[in-house]
Amino acid sequence: MSPLDAPRDPRNSDLEAALIEAREAYATARPTSAAIHAKAREVMPGGNTRTVLFYTPFPTAMVRGEGARVWDADGRDYLDLCGEYTAGLFGHSETRILDAVKAAMDRGVNLAAVGENEGKFAALLCARFPSVDQLRFTNSGTEANIMALAGARGFTGRTEVLAFRGGYHGGVFTFPVGVPISPVNLPIPLRFADYNDVAGAVAAVREAGDKLAAVIVEPMQGSGGCIPATREFLQALRDVTKETGALLIFDEVMTSRHGFGGLQQRLGITPDMTTFGKYMAGGMSFGAFGGRREVMAVFDGHKPGAMPHAGTFNNNVLSMAAGCVAMGEIFDEAAAEALFARGEALREACNAVCAKHGVTMHFTGIGSMMNPHFRPGPITAPYKSSAAEEQMRELFFFDMLAAGMYLARRGMVALMLPVTDADCARFVAAVEEFCAARKPVLSPA
Template sequence: MSPLDAPRDPRNSDLEAALAEARETYSAARPNSAAIHAKARAVMPGGNTRTVLFYTPFPTAMTRGEGARLWDADGREYLDLCGEYTAGLFGHSETRILDAVKAAMDRGINLAAVGENEGRLAALICGRFPSVDQVRFTNSGTEANIMALAGARGFTGRTEVLAFRGGYHGGVFTFPVGTPVSPVNLPIPMRFADFNDPDGAARTIREAGEALAAVIVEPMQGSSGCIPATREFLQALREATRETGALLIFDEVMTSRHGFGGLQQRLGITPDMTTFGKYMAGGMSFGAFGGRAEVMAVFDGHRAGAMPHAGTFNNNVLSMAAGCVALGEIFDETAAEALYARGERLRDALNAACARHGVAMHFTGVGSMMTPHFRPGPVTAPYKASIEEEQMRELFFFDMLAAGMYLARRGMVALMLPVTDADCERFFAAVEEFCAARKPVLAQA
């Protein structure tokens, strides 16, 4: 038989063939997920209702979770490293949170009234984040950012907002590299600058002058690949906004987990306002925005002309009860520091493995969050990935699923508290196997 007639091993051939084989293997192993998706497509555009969970040929459907484990509709078990995109910090079966939610449900679900727990949870948040004198709750991080920007515009009497290319501040504030203006974004006058460019950002702030109400920034860009902001960059924003009177807003919806007082405390830079979300209500729906007392006073109903802030479920009893336990009993300073250290160790080990195998693959992040980039590091700014990079990322995703690792489709990992050192070692071994087996189709360092 001619060598040309010999069957090719897709793991050691060209990238497109390897990816095609991975997709076929994925599909063959998940007939029930495929059927669930097919039925959903008849009544939902794309077969789902949350873009980040959509991928082809069809998404894996999960049916159960316990601790740091998930089981899909076809009975396959996974180590959950997605962590509900940072919202699942406490895992799937933390008894203290479940007990708090059950107790709240037993007392009535929709009370249409204030309750003691919302004040308790507000005090917990104000007590740990340097920028927060007062806080209000929302249903999501998206809403938190909407209301923070509304408050900043109301307080300053100005209209424009500065955001950064590659940033993401919720479903209506998404600013991809190259085309930062999206049709889903709210019609707020926006200016844009480059992330981690302190001189350029400061210049843009000063040029905007009294037109600029606020600068909103993630201390680590999450959606663009867990790219940390440098302290120099954030300090430049702090100084320039103080000069011009614009408010500096830190979007810590994701990054507040990186320390007892978030990244603002770890970096020693205090914004005027901060937005929160994700994990703070123990996995229940949640968002919050807070800041200096004089800024938050624009929402004070005791004052004439206060800005309205509606939301049926802002103080829902489930989120308030779970949040008091999550922040008041479980995620204390010791737990936050231990989680941060575990993530730092894991990311360092992963990058050492990538370097050892000589592949152009690099994990960026802070603490318990990290994302692989299929190019040499360091990665300090968002970018538009090439077709080949996207194919390598998809291949990594399918290979991790095959190894029993569930992570975000874009590769992001968000460690949960129930994830152990042994679990991290399993993931490390899976990544090392990926580097070794896929080296022929990965870019070389």
């Protein structure tokens, strides 16, 4: 019998049909975005320049943002729950940040010199994060991780790095589960262990011994699905790296928003180095890496043989000015705790809705970041999604757009400070509508 003649799972057939219908409705409602994409494809492979923003049939083109709202090229407006993948913490029109950037521009943009603001900004961050005695700025979290690993290798005199399957440390350090190592990754000697596997990670560090320069880990895997590390896991990494002389690097590019001093302060675990990025410069280009004074000394130009660290825009005046305001005036301890609490309440409400409707869908995360999964929990490690799971995730994305909710294609939500309780209630209602309407094509719990 031909495979085409074999009986099909009606649920999968219905899921495919629902997704086809959702794609068609999406495309019909966005002719201008379609035209923008078609024109861009003539001069850009894939029609864009940032992989995470690519999806089929074409990405929605946004033309304006204000507060926690964005408007697309076809005149539709959305509640922005993507939050620029955590970089948009302050929303699209925070007056204090805009004023700081405009004032910096009025004084001249490319000065090719140091400025007072970079020391001021650095002092603000050093005062917040327990692991950071000193730091240096970069243009992105990707660059921050590159330089932190370079610093760790220079400080220890060792070459290898231990990372975790499912981790993401920037465009050149990405390790999705079940996918071959990407040719875009930098050729650093790497070892791998499973996330949240205490015994396996400890064994891997000990096996590497004096070859291992650093262990790099996200206290919550962001791109991997907002999967939090257990405290036991992170503490085991702290203990075993001290034992073997490797440096422990926390990639807090995303998770630093989860407290005044990041997740390291909330958990009470202090790494040797920390990397930052995303929101800290108020939405301007930003990255930073820092750590213990003796480690960061490898970059001290006053010392013979210091490691170089270049970057034309590392201390650009826009990011430095915006960062001083963003981290010095706006995102204080009270704001960080309020955002964390709002996110915790939102995730709890969404999970209650999923349980009420008896669907195999739930959200993982910490604080203001959350991600849906379409399989039973608990989920403690990243995984390779099935074809059906990917279809459910895509259907959720399109249904949320239809409901006026803009979030990441993978479903991730990253709350911005302008998002209100009423906005959160609106999202919960949209999740409930999705669960009720799509229950026939979602796997039963």
